[in-house]
Amino acid sequence: MSWLPTLKTNTPEEGYELAIKLSRMAVKLTQPDDEARARMRPDYANSADSLTSVSHVVATNFQTVAQANDFWR
Template sequence: MSDLQLVPGNSLLAATPEEGRQLAVKLARLVIKLTQPDDEKRRQQRAIYADNPMMLISIGQTVAAEFATIAAANNYWRERPESR
């Protein structure tokens, strides 16, 4: 297993929904990097998914799943009225 840290800072806490969404994108990218650790192969594959709408939708679904997890961990930001 890689020494790649899959949860940056070992926390899903985010001050705002925007920060949570950014963390979700980062987590999705880290999963891809873990799944395909070869930088060159990932660059080669980028050309494949860049022109495939279904693959791009799948990427969006992965980020959405990560964001749902982060939002739940942050109690949907209800505890932080200043973030509304």
């Protein structure tokens, strides 16, 4: 089963969750070692600037997902 079968979601909230998944997947594919990623978590989870950067990636992906769902209009 694909991790990304479709960009369609039932609601905007589910679309936002998909945007987060898309944002994390690039990280996972670049650094597949689960432990290495876990070790970095305190770094970004406690840095305001890191969290803002994460939010920017989510915003870019959410725009794509929202367009794919015709903004759930």
